[in-house]
Amino acid sequence: MAPPFPLRQRTFGAALAGALVLGCSEARSARAPDGYRGAAVVDPRPLPAVVLRDVHGMSFDLRRDTRGYLTLLFFGYTHCPDVCPVHMANLAAVLGRLPAETAHRVRVVFVTTDPERDTPARLRQWLGEFDPGFIGLTGTAEALRQVQAAAGVPPAVKDTTGGADYAVGHGAQVIAYTPDGLGRVMYPFGTRQSDWEHDLPRLVRAVPGPPQPPTAEQAYGFAPPSRDAMAVYFTLRGRAGAPDTLVGVEAAGAETAALHRQVAEGGRVRMERVARLAVPAGGAVVLEPGGMHLMVESLAARPAAGDTVRLRLRFARSASVDLAVPLRRYGG
């Protein structure tokens, strides 16, 4: 698939990106033989096994937290004047038009190549302009270099000739990792919405991966009196034919988050920590006051009623699930 017009004059970033993609990309690509409009990767690599930070400050395990999804991985920066906003805008537009059952099986992961300027807040605001569901990741310069190398993308290059308003040369391709976790197709700059619309449903169905994670719903919590601890409740529903186990929870802005069970013993009630919580296939597990609940501890700041606490639920077999928990007033 050729870009519809030759881009002969680009900014430094885009020019270098083009060179990186076309000339010296480590992940070799060829015309896709199986009907994709993107370029097939000759030697598909697995998603990099790396843990970065997302826009809420939570850890994001690139491989584990995207299991079973079609993951579209892109390296860019929010001050990019051309390639990055065009890719993000086109992906957001197409995902908005695809049937929900397809769109919900796609994760767009934007890894910054400019960690100095791309703070989590900046990443969240910029990606939110396209689609709040896009995952923005940052990390140390070394971690970012490693993840680019693992993805087969040459490391980004900073051009400081423009002073503070510098450009960053980076790979211009979006790598599509099918649900089995292998990067099979590559989309250079010039990929149009019609190309994405053609390929995404096929890629979602292409190679079956792990099952979709359980759904989490009816989440709520109570605004705590202090920063020490806060209880959160929700319901987990297992997918039909796909039992799973909740093995970990991370809460944004808190040191720990753990499952607790209320146990009555000899007229006294005590809390017992639960390491794993089985979610039966097609069944539901309800976390509610007086029973199983999630205890979020050592909060960075005391949230108030009306605030939202973000959780990442990690499962043994499937990808993680992000949950926004609205806080209520006690008795409210």
Add this chain to the structure above:
Amino acid sequence: VKWWCSATGAAWTWEWQPYPGVWLFVAALAALYVRLAWETAPPRTEGWRRPLGVLGLALTWATLDWPIGPLGAGYFASVHAAQFLLLAFVVPPLLLLGVDPRRWSRLAGRAGPALRLLTHPLVAAPVFNLVVLATHLPSVVDRAMATQLGAFAIDTAWLGVGLWFWWPIVAPVPARRGGAPARIGYLFVGSLIHTALGMWLLLSSRPVYGVYELAPPVGGRSAMADQAFAGGLMELVGFLIILSAIAVLFFSWAREEEDSMTARRVARSQ
């Protein structure tokens, strides 16, 4: 040096850029126009004609040069649509209205049958619609706007067929029968394709032109919003221009009819 505005894929900057090709083209057009359209020998061309010609030339320059030229060539479908409307619907009637009547008479004497054939409404309307259609096909636009030569061809084609289209309406030569109702019908037929194109852009569910879909963003407007705006411009502004021309023709015709009826009544009463 870039001679003509075309799509480059470079991020937009408000830093002025020279386009010498545009200057040369406008200068040549102005020189040719002054030579062909205006009388230098006394009595001078009527006072209201020259400003119209100058306005037509100035609008041509503004449409093709920075910033409208590059914005339309490589960033906004809506600016491209505005360029089309200016070059095909606004500039041509202005240039034709600016011609000295004595020049028309001289031209009629020289060109004769060829001019009569070429400017016949049954030739001018299909040619106009065909060129408008061809220059809006995505495959043509995406290829042409990426090169200076292609962009030059599209811009000058619009101006050229615009003059061709408006000739039977504005130019008094060659004299034709039919009067205002026929001209109104001609305008209606001539506006069919651009109206359909406008509707297509307005209602498309995805970007039709790669050149604008993949253009570096300017000002945060999405490719779809820009495309819908372009379609709206072609629909609404194009319709208003045609409607204005139809209104002018109709009221002129109505006044002439009224004058002739009055003259007949006066003649009968005497």
